Amino acid sequence: MDITKLTALELGRQIRAGGVSVREAVEAHLAVIREKENDYHCYITVRKEEALSRADAVQEGILSGQYTSPLAGVPVAVKDNICTKAVRTTCASKILGDFVPPYDAAVVERLTAAGMVMLGKTNMDEFAMGSTTETSYFGVTKNPWDITRVPGGSSGGSAAAVAAGEAGIALGSDTGGSIRQPSAFCGVTGIKPTYGTVSRYGLIAYASSLDGIGPVGKDVADCAALLSLISGGDRRDSTSVPQDRFDYMGALKGDVRGMRIGIPKGYFQAGLDAQVADAVLAAAKVLKEKGALLSEFDLDAVDYAVPAYYVIASAEASSNLSRYDGVKYGFCAPDHKDLQEMYKRTRTEGFGDEVKRRMMIGAFVLSSGYYDAYYNKALKVRALIRQSFDRAFENCDLILGPTAPTTAMKLGESLSDPLKMYLGDIYTVAVNLAGLPAISLPCGCDDQGLPIGLQLIGKPFGERDILRAAYCYEQETGGAFCGRC
Ligand code: GLN
DSSP, X not given: OOGGGSOHHHHHHHHHHTSSOHHHHHHHHHHHHHHHHHHHOOEEEXXXXXXXXXXXXXXXXXXXXXXXXXXXXXXXXXXXXXXXXXXXXXXXXXXXXXXXXXXXXXXXXXXXXXXXXXXXXXXXXXXXXXXXXXXXXXXXXXXXXXXXXXXXXXXXXXXXXXXXXXXXXXXXXXXXXXXXXXXXXXXXXXXXXXXXXXXXXXXXXXXXXXXXXEEEESSHHHHHHHHHHHBSOOTTXXXXXXXXXOOOGXXXXXXXXXXXXXXXXXXXXXXXXXXXXXXXXXXXXXXXXXXXXXXXXXXXXXXXXXHXXXXXXXXXXXXXXXXXXXXXXXOOOSSOSSHHHHHHHHHHHHSOHHHHHHHHHXXXXXXXXXXXXXXXHHHHHHHHHHHHHHHHXXXXXXXXXXXXXXXXXXXXXXXXOHHHHHHTTTTTHHHHHHTXXXXXXXXXXXXXXXXXXXXXXXXXXXXXXXXXXXXXXXXXXXXXXXXXX
C-alpha cells in the first residue's frame, strides 16, 4: 500500500484502526518530499525532525483517546502566510524572510488540537499576490503533472504538495481564487468558504475584506472534513461568524435530485478554452442525469469583477503592507543613514515587483484626486455584483462554471504580461467580492493531459449545497483525481 496515495480520511481511518502508525504516515510523506522536492519545490520550510517527534506524541494521544478526530495523525502542509508559533512564516517575501511568529493562527491551533501533524510551510506567490506561484522570493513551484508548467497560485505550493503526495492534505488561502485555481491546475479539490466561516486570526493580511482560509485535498470528503475542523467562530477575528463548528460531512449524500443549478451564459464566451468548456458542460450533464435541474441565466455586473477586484484588493494591500517598514519585525536594510532612508531601502529591497505594483495601484486609487473615480466606483460595482448573485440565487441553489479559463500555463509565460494574468482570475474573483463559498474539483483533462477544474458556487453559508453536488459528481465519475503525477 502506498500511504501517500490514500485520501486523508482513509489514512486517518487506517491510523485509528492501527494499520498504519502516525510515524509511518509522516515518514512516507517525508520520503516523497526527499525524492521530489528538488523538482517541485512545494515547500519553503520542511519540519522533518519536529514532524517525526510530533508523530510519536500524536500516536500516544490517539491510543489514550485524546485525539478522536477523523484526521488525527494525518500529515498536513500549511501555506506560508498562516502564522505558526516558532516556525518561520515568510509570506514568500524577503521582507518576512526571517519572521518567526510568537503565536499560532486560529486554524493552526485547531489542526493541533485535532492531532494533525504539520510537515511544513508551503510556497506561494509573494503576499498571495499572483496566480502562478512565480512571484515567490524563494523560487517557483512546478506543477507535478508537468514540470514545465506553473501549479497556479497563489496557493501553488499547497496544491502541488497534495497532488504530488508531499502532504496528505493542506491549507491554502483565497483572496481572489488562490485556493480554487491552483487546485484546478494541479488536479486536486479546494474550497473557499463563505467569508466569516473560518477565522482569519493569524492569516497575514493581503486584502482583509476578501481573504479567507480553506482546505486543499485529494477529494471532496477530505476537504469537507478539514473544513469542518477549521470552521467556527473566533472572538479574535471580528468578522468570523459567532457559531460553533460547522459540520459538513452530513452533506456528502450523493444525491442532487431537484437541486437547481444555474449556468451563467457569459461564462462560456470568448476567452474560455474550448476543452475546458466541454469538460465543464459535460460535468453539468452528469449532474443533470442525477436529477439536478439546469438552467442558463445572465450574471450581469460580473463582467466588471476583475477591474473592481484589482482596485479593491490593491487598495487594501497598500494599507495592510504599510506595516512592513523595517522597524517592528522582518527584514531591515542595513547601513542606512537615517530613518527615511531605512524605510525606503527596506521596502525597495524587501518587496518584489508584483507586490510593489499592487501597492502603487492601491495608493493611487486611494489618493484624494482619484478615490471617487476608482476606489468608490469599485465598491459600487462590488455591491452590484453581490446583488446579481442574490438575484441569481432566487432561482437556483448553486452556480456551475469553470474555475479558470485555461489549464496550467507554461512557466514564465504570464510574468511578462501581468494584465493577462489578472484576466485569468475572471471566474474566481467575483466570488470573493460577494463573500460566497465555492469549490473547485477536477472534471477531466485536456489533450495535453492537464487537469481541468469545475467550480461550484454557493449561496452565503451554502457550503453544504456545493459539497453535496461536488460529492455526487465525484461519486458518479469515480473521482477524476488519479494521482498520475
Ligand atoms: N490571483 C489573484 C491575485 O493575484 C488572487 C490571489 C489570491 O487569491 N490570493 O490577487
